[in-house]
Amino acid sequence: MTAVDVSDLQRTFRTSTGVFRRTRKEVQAVRGVSFAIEKGELFGLLGPNGAGKTTTIKMLITLLLPTAGSARVAGFDVVKDVREVRRRIGYVFGGDRGLYERLSALDNLKYFSELYGVAPREQAKRIGELLELVGLTGREKERVEGYSRGMRQRLHIARGLLHDPEVVFLDEPSIGIDPVGARELRATIASLTAVGKTVLLTTHYMFEADELCDRIAVIRSGEIVAEGTPAQLKERVSTARVVEIETYGVEQHVVDGLGVVGGVRTVGLEERGHLQVVVLQCEPDAEVAREALALLGDVRVGRVTHREPTLEDAYIELVGS
Amino acid sequence: MWKVLHQIAVCYWLQVKVTSTSWFDGVLAVFYPLMFATATLLVYRVRGDADGMQFAGLGAVVMGMWTCQGVVAASALARERWSGTLELLVAAPTGMPRILVPTTLAFSTVGLYCVVVTFLWERWVFDLPLHITSWPLFVLGVVVAALTLSLFGYFLAVTCVRYRTAWAIGAAMEMPGWLLCGFVVPLALLPTWLHPLSWVIPTTWAMEAVRDAANGSSPWGHLGLALLVGAGYAVIGGYLGRQLVDSARRHATLALT
Numbered sequence: 001m002t003a004v005d006v007s008d009l010q011r012t013f014r015t016s017t018g019v020f021r022r023t024r025k026e027v028q029a030v031r032g033v034s035f036a037i038e039k040g041e042l043f044g045l046l047g048p049n050g051a052g053k054t055t056t057i058k059m060l061i062t063l064l065l066p067t068a069g070s071a072r073v074a075g076f077d078v079v080k081d082v083r084e085v086r087r088r089i090g091y092v093f094g095g096d097r098g099l100y101e102r103l104s105a106l107d108n109l110k111y112f113s114e115l116y117g118v119a120p121r122e123q124a125k126r127i128g129e130l131l132e133l134v135g136l137t138g139r140e141k142e143r144v145e146g147y148s149r150g151m152r153q154r155l156h157i158a159r160g161l162l163h164d165p166e167v168v169f170l171d172e173p174s175i176g177i178d179p180v181g182a183r184e185l186r187a188t189i190a191s192l193t194a195v196g197k198t199v200l201l202t203t204h205y206m207f208e209a210d211e212l213c214d215r216i217a218v219i220r221s222g223e224i225v226a227e228g229t230p231a232q233l234k235e236r237v238s239t240a241r242v243v244e245i246e247t248y249g250v251e252q253h254v255v256d257g258l259g260v261v262g263g264v265r266t267v268g269l270e271e272r273g274h275l276q277v278v279v280l281q282c283e284p285d286a287e288v289a290r291e292a293l294a295l296l297g298d299v300r301v302g303r304v305t306h307r308e309p310t311l312e313d314a315y316i317e318l319v320g321s
Numbered sequence: 322m323w324k325v326l327h328q329i330a331v332c333y334w335l336q337v338k339v340t341s342t343s344w345f346d347g348v349l350a351v352f353y354p355l356m357f358a359t360a361t362l363l364v365y366r367v368r369g370d371a372d373g374m375q376f377a378g379l380g381a382v383v384m385g386m387w388t389c390q391g392v393v394a395a396s397a398l399a400r401e402r403w404s405g406t407l408e409l410l411v412a413a414p415t416g417m418p419r420i421l422v423p424t425t426l427a428f429s430t431v432g433l434y435c436v437v438v439t440f441l442w443e444r445w446v447f448d449l450p451l452h453i454t455s456w457p458l459f460v461l462g463v464v465v466a467a468l469t470l471s472l473f474g475y476f477l478a479v480t481c482v483r484y485r486t487a488w489a490i491g492a493a494m495e496m497p498g499w500l501l502c503g504f505v506v507p508l509a510l511l512p513t514w515l516h517p518l519s520w521v522i523p524t525t526w527a528m529e530a531v532r533d534a535a536n537g538s539s540p541w542g543h544l545g546l547a548l549l550v551g552a553g554y555a556v557i558g559g560y561l562g563r564q565l566v567d568s569a570r571r572h573a574t575l576a577l578t
Binding site: 013014058061062063064065083086087089091093095096097098099100101102103107110111112114115116117119120143159 | 324327328331332335338339342343404405406408409410411412413414415420567570571572573
């Protein structure tokens with residue numbers, strides 16, 4: 001059964017600049033996105049900043065009206081059946097905001113229980129279960145202003161689940177969380193599908209998507225450029241090889257110049273501590289290292305390694321091509 | 322019905338907690354009204370007119386409530402936006418009036434605290450024992466002022482939802498409100514063309530009711546007018562709330578910070 005059905009969804013924003021001579025401009029944030037999420041599935045929406053992920057989610061949770069196209073969540077239209085959709089969805093976004101800092105976690109959950117229609121006699125039990133689920137039992141009477149970012153994020157998830165929604169939208173929930181907190185959060189997210197929730201997750205972290213998602217759609221400039229399981233997406237670049245060249249103080253224009261090397265599909269640069277690692281995705285049988293090193297010229301170079309492509313490589317190829 | 326009342330009561334109580342947990346905010350809420358009440362009373366005291374002092378004393382008591390509600394309510398939704406909760410409130414299946422009215426009622430509760438503090442300030446610092454003929458009607462007048470101001474505050478909150486500088490609108494209303502509601506200057510002294518503006522503020526009528534209760538006249542007519550005007554703002558606020566939230570969904574202005 002389909003929990004989320006999106007068909008040719010579009011959203012255009014109008015902006016204007018200037019004071020006396022106002023110039024109007026239209027920005028197409030989402031250009032005909034279509035996908036379907038089955039009940040109980042954890043679906044990932046990946047894409048760079050500004051690709052249209054959050055805009056898509058906001059249309060699905062009824063905070064934004066689509067310019068064109070249609071979407072149904074839990075069987076209800078996001079434009080016509082707003083209240084029905086809202087009763088059946090949970091929305092969690094990343095970052096520090098979205099909670100009443102001066103209230104305790106318990107009071108925050110009580111407040112949103114009322115707004116999301118949880119019956120008064122069920123509230124105490126439900127809140128207790130969710131505090132247990134997100135590991136905040138025993139800390140619930142402390143004010144949120146004293147919480148760490150990881151604790152706030154887990155509280156957000158508890159808040160999003162208060163009314164037992166069928167579909168949960170998680171918009172970059174692990175942003176800014178330390179590795180231990182992120183691991184705990186991933187465990188919490190994984191447990192959602194175990195209890196039958198449908199989850200739409202957006203994230204920048206490839207290992208997170210790889211570990212959690214049943215299927216992934218990659219969105220670029222408002223359009224879906226690839227969709228499939230993590231394994232299927234990796235297969236798209238499995239016929240490629242990745243060459244990594246460690247450098248010290250390489251400049252961007254030099255890196256950009258490596259794109260002309262025969263057999264190189266994409267060029268990327270990663271900062272790793274005091275190193276800059278040039279990442280070249282190449283044709284399987286291409287020998288690119290010698291020519292690339294020649295083009296790097298006087299740049300100080302460390303190790304040159306070859307490795308198998310990861311989901312991140314697949315993502316970079318998809319959004320960078 | 323029970324569920325709705327429960328929701329309003331719980332949300333009201335939690336919003337009272339949000340607005341009253343900081344001692345600093347508690348002092349600040351009453352600081353400006355007390356200073357302006359002091360200035361008003363000092364000006365009136367120069368004349369040595371007991372009736373004038375009674376007039377100014379009563380006005381100063383309700384003046385703080387206007388500051389706590391009229392000024393703060395305008396930026397109520399802007400503050401939700403800054404704290405990232407506005408989208409969650411709009412995305413809730415509960416309608417905006419049931420979310421916002423408990424919040425503005427909480428502001429009015431802070432306003433009632435201002436009333437009590439100003440009352441005690443006048444008594445202890447200015448040795449001004451206000452003459453109140455009917456205490457029950459006086460208290461009723463103050464409560465109606467608080468209730469109708471919270472409805473007016475609701476109207477202001479939804480009207481200003483799309484403006485990032487809503488706090489400035491609220492701040493700009495503070496002193497004109499003191500004049501228009503007849504807190505410190507009799508309305509008869511204002512230019513005639515300003516009178517309609519006074520009439521469409523429920524606090525003007527609630528203030529008149531408070532004065533009626535203090536001097537022994539019947540306050541019921543003015544109380545009725547205050548409630549009527551307040552109800553008008555509730556209806557307009559409800560309509561505008563729907564329109565403005567729909568407009569924000571069309572123009573993507575909910576998340577602006």
